[in-house]
Amino acid sequence: MSGKGLIAVPASIAVALAIVLPASGASTATVVNVTAGKPSELKFTLSKKSVAKGVVTFKVTNKGMIEHDFKIGGKATKKLKAGQSQTLKVTFKKAGKFPYICTLPGHAAGGMKGVLAVK
Numbered sequence: 001m002s003g004k005g006l007i008a009v010p011a012s013i014a015v016a017l018a019i020v021l022p023a024s025g026a027s028t029a030t031v032v033n034v035t036a037g038k039p040s041e042l043k044f045t046l047s048k049k050s051v052a053k054g055v056v057t058f059k060v061t062n063k064g065m066i067e068h069d070f071k072i073g074g075k076a077t078k079k080l081k082a083g084q085s086q087t088l089k090v091t092f093k094k095a096g097k098f099p100y101i102c103t104l105p106g107h108a109a110g111g112m113k114g115v116l117a118v119k
């Protein structure tokens, strides 16, 4: 009877672990931090210029003043307002060079694009 209160705490810890565990299930979890709107409004900064093939998680944050998105390998984030972020998971099955762009009108043409090497 007195143990009832003690059970509640471990249960909440178990829930927290369950959320964390699926990510570690992947053999190699590659994370690339993508900053949009920095160092200038129509630029991206990626934390890695090349990644190993497989599942890559892009953590995209808009640090600019206007809306941006991030598109690579046929997948794209929603339009992110200033300060917003979104995680995008993309599976690269083959090595190669994968261009990324911001799809908002004029942004890629203005320099908001680049190439990620997959090895």
Ligand SMILES: [Cu+2]
Pocket (backbone or CB within 6 Å): 042, 067, 068, 069, 102, 103, 104, 107, 112
């Ligand atoms: Cu943009």
